[in-house]
Amino acid sequence: MSPKVRLRQRMQVVLHMVMAFVVAILMAQLWLFTVTLEAMESHTASLSIVSATVAVSVLGCAAVWALIRFFHRAEAQHQSQNI
Amino acid sequence: MSKRTERWKQDFPVPIGEDSYATRREFTKFLGLTSVAFLAGTVAAAARKIWKQATAAGSNAVPVAALEEIPAGGSKLFRYPTQDDACILLRLAPDKFVAFNQNCTHLNCPVHFDAANSQLACPCHHGFFSAEDGKVVAGPPRRSLAALEVTVRDGQVWVEKSNEKETA
Numbered sequence: 001m002s003p004k005v006r007l008r009q010r011m012q013v014v015l016h017m018v019m020a021f022v023v024a025i026l027m028a029q030l031w032l033f034t035v036t037l038e039a040m041e042s043h044t045a046s047l048s049i050v051s052a053t054v055a056v057s058v059l060g061c062a063a064v065w066a067l068i069r070f071f072h073r074a075e076a077q078h079q080s081q082n083i
Numbered sequence: 084m085s086k087r088t089e090r091w092k093q094d095f096p097v098p099i100g101e102d103s104y105a106t107r108r109e110f111t112k113f114l115g116l117t118s119v120a121f122l123a124g125t126v127a128a129a130a131r132k133i134w135k136q137a138t139a140a141g142s143n144a145v146p147v148a149a150l151e152e153i154p155a156g157g158s159k160l161f162r163y164p165t166q167d168d169a170c171i172l173l174r175l176a177p178d179k180f181v182a183f184n185q186n187c188t189h190l191n192c193p194v195h196f197d198a199a200n201s202q203l204a205c206p207c208h209h210g211f212f213s214a215e216d217g218k219v220v221a222g223p224p225r226r227s228l229a230a231l232e233v234t235v236r237d238g239q240v241w242v243e244k245s246n247e248k249e250t251a
Contacts, residue, residue, distance in 0.1 A: 022114050029121035036128040040135070041188070042226055047136065050129040057125040064118040068111045075107065 011078040018071045025060045025067075032057045138164065144243035147172055147182075150235060158196040160185065163231065163242055169193060170231060172240060173214055175201065182231040182242045183217045189224040203228065 032053045039045035039053070147161040153174045163170050169185040173196055183203065185193045192207035202220060203212040210222030217228035232245045 022111075022118075026114065026118055026121065029118060029125070033121050033125045033128070036125045036132070040128045040132040041191075045132070047133065050132050054125055054129045057122045061118045061122045065115050068115050071111055072108065 008078065011074060014074055015071060015078075018067050018074070022064050022067050022071075025064050029057050029060045032060070144232075144234070144241045146239040146241050148240045150238045150240060153180075153240075156198040158198075161242075164244065170242070171196060171203070172233070172242065173203075175214060180233045180235065180240055181214065181216075182233050183212075184229040184231070187224055188219075188226040188228060189222070194228070 036050055036053045039050050145163060147163065147170075148159050153159050153172065155174050155177050157174050159172045161170050161172060162168055170182055171185045171194065172180060172182045174180055183194075187194050187205035187207065187210050189205065189208055189210050192205050194203040194205045194210075194212065196202075196214065197204045200211075201214045203214055203217070205211070205222065205224070208223050210224040211220040212218065212224070212228050213220050217230050219225065219227060230245050231242045234241045234243075
């Protein structure tokens, strides 16, 4: 296997891992959204739960965008090495 | 003829096969925007929760019924703390009043007083709550009804937001 092919395969693995992370974070954000909705309806849920879900969702969103940026960079690097 | 074809291609430069083609960049951008949408929904729900708590904190005791207005085993509907919050006042005994938010904790259908069984019943999905304390007796609801503090003074029944936490 040539170094070029090996590099291409490695990049494919990285890109798939990034996509898996992004999808996992999106699922977690969806769950946090449902928790917040539940807390909104509940009279007993404290504000600390709501603020925690918002904070974690902000972190998740930042992580998604960071991973997407990493994905784009890796893709560009992969394409430039293929040329 | 070739000139006409070129003009046509200038007006419609994307071939039909590539019309619905999404690049990886477009797809990742869609994922990022989905993440932002989830965040926006979470923030909106949190803001609504905070707003509800803030408006409830500012509400004081209000008279909702005269003492002789409700017989023992009777009930009366009222709205508290805002016109959007339906509540129900129950007279379980001559000297015992309780009040709850009327919305079922399952899917917000209004509950009705079943004096014979001393329960509050939700007709939508057959949820049942104890009329004594609002706890779930049967059915799909998982949370108790929100209880209000009830006091009797000057021949009037007064309600205000309960300070004690309800049990799940």
